[in-house]
Amino acid sequence: MVLLGDFMKDHNIELGRDGLFDLLREHRLLVRKRKRKAHTTFSRHWYSKYPNLIKGMEPRCANELWVSDITYIPLKERFGYLSLVTDAYSRKIVGHFLSATLEAWGSVNALKMAIKNASGIQGLIHHSDRGIQYCCNDYVKVLKTKSIGISMTENGDPYENAIAERVNGILKEELLQRRYNTLEEATKSVTAAITIYNTLRPHASCNMLTPQQAHLQTGPLRKHWKNYYATKQKEVIV
Numbered sequence: 001m002v003l004l005g006d007f008m009k010d011h012n013i014e015l016g017r018d019g020l021f022d023l024l025r026e027h028r029l030l031v032r033k034r035k036r037k038a039h040t041t042f043s044r045h046w047y048s049k050y051p052n053l054i055k056g057m058e059p060r061c062a063n064e065l066w067v068s069d070i071t072y073i074p075l076k077e078r079f080g081y082l083s084l085v086t087d088a089y090s091r092k093i094v095g096h097f098l099s100a101t102l103e104a105w106g107s108v109n110a111l112k113m114a115i116k117n118a119s120g121i122q123g124l125i126h127h128s129d130r131g132i133q134y135c136c137n138d139y140v141k142v143l144k145t146k147s148i149g150i151s152m153t154e155n156g157d158p159y160e161n162a163i164a165e166r167v168n169g170i171l172k173e174e175l176l177q178r179r180y181n182t183l184e185e186a187t188k189s190v191t192a193a194i195t196i197y198n199t200l201r202p203h204a205s206c207n208m209l210t211p212q213q214a215h216l217q218t219g220p221l222r223k224h225w226k227n228y229y230a231t232k233q234k235e236v237i238v
Contacts, residue, residue, distance in 0.1 A: 047135035052160065053151035054127050059089040061218040063121050066094065066114060068128040069164035070107065071172065073098065073186050074179040080186050083110035083133070085126075086167050089221070091203050092211035093167065093194050094118065098187045107133040111142055125149035129161055171197060 059065045065088040073080040083106045085095035095114030099106030115121065126148050128134040134152065143150050153160035175193035180186035198211045204224040206214035214221060 045132045045135065047132065047137070048140075049130050049135055050150045050152045052127075052154050053125055053149060057125075058220070060220065062087050062089050062092070062215045063118055063124055064089060066124065066126050067161060067164040068107065068111070068126065068134065069161060069168055070102070070131065070133065071168040073172075073176060073190065075183065075186060076179060076181045080180070080183050081106060082171075082190060083107040084164065084167060084171075085110050085114040086164055087211075087215060088127075088163050090211050090214035090217070091163065091167065091206055092198050092215045096190065096194055098183065098190050100183055102133065104133040104136045104138055108138050108142060111139065115142070115146055121146065121148065123149075125151050127151040127153075127161065128164075129153045129156075167197075170201070174201075 054065060057065060066085050067088050068083070068085045070081055070083050073082050078100075080098050080100060081102050082096065082098045084093055086093050094117060095110040095112070097106050097109040097113065099109075111126075118124075124146075126143055128151075130152050133139060140150065158165045171190075171193055175196060176189060178189075180189065200210060202208045202210055203214065205221070207222040208224055209217070209221070
């Protein structure tokens, strides 16, 4: 709605979010969610797991907290696996890599990309699920070499890594809807989608700034949405 604001004003159009979705639904322009899924997390392994260090944490600037996750991209006869590293403050995707398998090197490459492009990561915490890709020796070694704090979810609740899950959903539901013929074709589309996501898409969680704009800010960013879960909990306590 924010991106359509000037257009609607110039054409004297008054339409809320629900009305817009009704209009899109009427003309069959809403994106359908995929039903076929691939499992990307295997946590029943022998590698060491780390505690959750970010409970109640609200980052105040970029490069205080990164969140990582893996999602799948449908190909013609299989899946590609997209490893993402996102800055929790700005929602900017700072590292990514699309690979043909779930082997850890894909996630390691995404992490190395994030580190290479970052300016100042002292005190940085890296948060992820307990999947084998994030607990394995190669991944942990990169984190420890750079003195990056290691934080992980405590169970399978997606809310423990909610920002990473949300970014996955935005990319797949808004910018990567189609099935790709080859991994190479998908890689080009992923790179283009992340550029659009980082530079053009405003976020309600970041004072309606794009991730690239928010990444340059410091201090609390206004959230343009209501935390219904927190409100419900407060009502119960009262």
